[in-house]
Amino acid sequence: MNFFDDTKRLFLRESQQMLQAIESEKDEVLLAEQKTNEICSLLEMFTENITSQDTVIGTIESIVTQSVDDLKTGNKEVKQKKEIEGYYTCCAKGLNFFLYHLFLLCLCTSSIVRFTLNHFFYF
Numbered sequence: 001m002n003f004f005d006d007t008k009r010l011f012l013r014e015s016q017q018m019l020q021a022i023e024s025e026k027d028e029v030l031l032a033e034q035k036t037n038e039i040c041s042l043l044e045m046f047t048e049n050i051t052s053q054d055t056v057i058g059t060i061e062s063i064v065t066q067s068v069d070d071l072k073t074g075n076k077e078v079k080q081k082k083e084i085e086g087y088y089t090c091c092a093k094g095l096n097f098f099l100y101h102l103f104l105l106c107l108c109t110s111s112i113v114r115f116t117l118n119h120f121f122y123f
Contacts, residue, residue: 056115063108070101 074097 056112060108060112067101067105074098074101 078097
């Protein structure tokens with residue numbers, strides 16, 4: 001009977017050790033799952049920010065393209081006015097046109113800078 005009791009104790013001890021090892025691995029797996037979920041949430045936030053920035057960059061691109069087109073049109077008008085009205089009259093109107101577009105570009109730039117600062121520094 002002594003042999004059976006020793007064998008029973010040995011199996012019981014091995015079972016407890018295996019149970020402890022499984023519990024330890026379970027805790028590690030739960031911790032890894034938590035970290036993975038946190039990484040996924042950070043990646044989702046990163047993707048949303050990238051998408052938002054892509055939209056902003058697209059808007060900036062369209063504004064700049066429109067401004068370039070406006071400047072080209074303005075330059076053509078300046079050339080036409082220069083030929084028709086004379087040099088001094090043309091310069092005054094061209095300067096007004098230039099200052100108007102410069103003001104618009106400054107306004108757009110300040111809006112973009114304000115948006116960028118708010119977006120990046122107030123997370």
